[in-house]
Amino acid sequence: MSTEPSAAPGAPSARPARRPAAVLAYVVAALALALLLGTAGPAGAADDKxxxxxxxxxxxxxxxxxPSYRQAFPADQQRRLAKKIKAxxxxxxxxxxxxxxxxxxxxxxxxxxxVVRDRLGESKQREAVYMTLSKSEGFLNGYEFPRDGKxxxxxxxxxxxxxxxxxxxxLYAKFSRALEIVKSGNGDKQYEQATKDLDRSGTPSADEDGAEDADGSSPLLLAALIVPALAVLVVAVLVYRARRSRTSTRAPFTSPRSVFATARKAGVRDLRKRAQRELLTYNEELLAHEPGDSAADGEEAADTDLLQLSLDAYxxxxxxxxxxxxxxxxxxxxxxxxxxxxxxxRSASTGSARSTAALPLCFFHPLHGPAAERVRWRPLGRRESLDVAACGDCAAAVAGRRAPEVLTQAHEDRRIPYFEVPxxxxxxxxxGYGSLTEDTLTERVLRGDFTRTR
Structure with missing residues (x-):
């Protein structure tokens, strides 16, 4: 996910002045980034930003x-495709x-x-072809206006x-090929050629459900396939809404535990998607955040520091x-x-709660989620012990002199606990994902530590 950090990696660690005006400017920048992300609004919301x-x-x-696709689709390739489209x-x-x-x-x-056509003011009869990603990974969608276009x-x-x-x-190669097919005007034939080896009796993809019957399949067959799918969809929506209603009273700024519960077994690809979704969700939380009322100058300065940290973390x-x-x-x-x-x-809270920082993620395995307590732990074969934050399960394992589950990492052709990497x-x-340092992870990343250790 591409963002514009407040300090370039490798830059000196000097932080911006903690003034409300500076933070306000940063908020404006964050809002601009949020608009660029353009995908984090709730379903059915009226917000068309x-x-x-x-x-x-x-x-x-x-x-x-x-921005989340700019590495997969760099700016120079975007420009090349734009030239092909214009030509x-x-x-x-x-x-x-x-x-x-x-x-x-x-x-x-x-x-x-x-939505985009409406924002552009395009009439239903205005000629246009839209190409997008599909919900099915690796595929593209095409939309033509008017619907019976040439x-x-x-x-x-x-x-x-x-x-x-x-x-x-x-992505550049795929969209370029799609443009060539659109120019040729024989998309139906090319689709039939590309899918000639597929079983015609198979179910259509999620993006093709409800599409026109290109190969003459029986409407009864389509109905038999689509109606059960719609029933499943309705049930899924009801379950989703029920879960949303049960969790609506939770604190708004706690990391969703479901992310950690499922991420533990996820591979790199799945976890990357989860991290992207979490970044989008956090962006929405930033936009919705209202700092707490501060009567004293000291509290106002604390609010400013916390707001700055929340933006820097993004x-x-x-x-x-x-x-x-x-x-x-x-x-x-x-x-x-x-x-x-x-x-x-903390910036939304008042009184003594303002200065109470939450524990970081679990030291032993950060995908266990937020830590529940700090424990004294002595690594196997060492005399010195460490004070680390641990989730409930790992804390119990340490107390019972059992080995907690740890996150491993490949290093020099073998897998070892991540904390044993030099x-x-x-x-x-x-x-230790925040357990072993007084300064924040955010400060470390923005001053370039993440880049230098790679």
Whole structure:
């Protein structure tokens, strides 16, 4: 997830002045970043800022890429694709944004397209072709207006995901191929060619449910497939709403425990997606945050410091996510977001609670979630002991003289506990995800420690 950190990696550790005006300017910058992210609004919300941001981007270029995809789709490739689109003479718009359940368009690409077209003021009869990512990874979606247009974009763009030579190719290569098919105007034929080896009786993909019957399949067959799927969808929505209602009274700035519960068994790819979603969620929390009322100058200064930390944590988490290459790095993203959320909680509180910092994530395995207490722990084979933060399970293991579950990392062709990696090679080993240092993880990342230890 691409963000603009408040200090470039490797820069001196001087921090901005703690003045309300400086923080206000930072808040404005954070708001701008939030608009660029453009996907974190709740489903069904009236907030159309993400759609407006995409529309503004498309007025400048026919290719809009969300910051979370800028590494996968670099700026130079965006410009090259934009030139191809302009040379084609076809009003093609490419929108590359993530689709997440609960975002501004309910995770539905077609709804995003409708919102963006509305923000652009395009009539239903105005010719346009939109290309987006699909909800199914590796595939693309095409939308043509008017619906019965001459470019056959719906099936033509979908064909790219089924073409063997496109497997594993870059986003630039896939969208370029989709543009070629749209230019040829024979998308239906290309889709049939790309899928000729598929079993025609198989179920359509999630993005093709409800689409026109391109190969003449029986409507009864489609109904038999779609109706059960809709029933499952309705149940899923009801369960989701019920869970939302049960959890609505929780503190707003605590790291969702469900993230940690599922992340423990996730691979790098899945955990990266979870970290991206958490960064988007935290962005929303920043926008919704209202600092506590401060009567005294000292409390106002404390609010300013905490707000600055929460904003810095957002930038630091984005920096680590951009460069994360393994699970310990992605766990670091969650640790930074936990740190930022705690700063938000404290700035919204009053009295003695303001200065009470939460414990960091579990030292032994940060994907266990926030620590419950601090414990004295002596590593096997060593005389000295450490004071570390531990979750309930790990604290019980230490108290019972049992080995707690630990996060491992590959180092010199073998897997070892992450904290046994030489600290000069790992920020996480040097800090224990916040257990072993007085300064914050956010400060360490923004002054360049994460980059220097890689």
């Amino acid at each position: 993400p759609g407006q941001r995409i529309a503004e981007g498309l007025r400048k270029s026919p290719v809009y890429v969300d 084609s003479g076809i009003p093609v718009r490419v929108v590359v944004v993530p689709f997440i359940s609960g975002d501004a368009w309910g995770g539905e690409p077609d709804k995003m397209v409708d 470019h056959q974009a719906f099936w033509g763009v979908a064909a790219v995901g089924h073409q063997e030579d496109m497997d594993g190719k870059s 930038a630091a988490a984005g920096t680590v996510l951009d460069n994360a290459r393994d699970i310990p790095d992605l766990a670091g993203v969650l640790a930074l977001l936990h740190e930022g959320r705690d700063a938000l909680r 600290p000069e090679h790992s920020l996480w080993a040097a800090t």
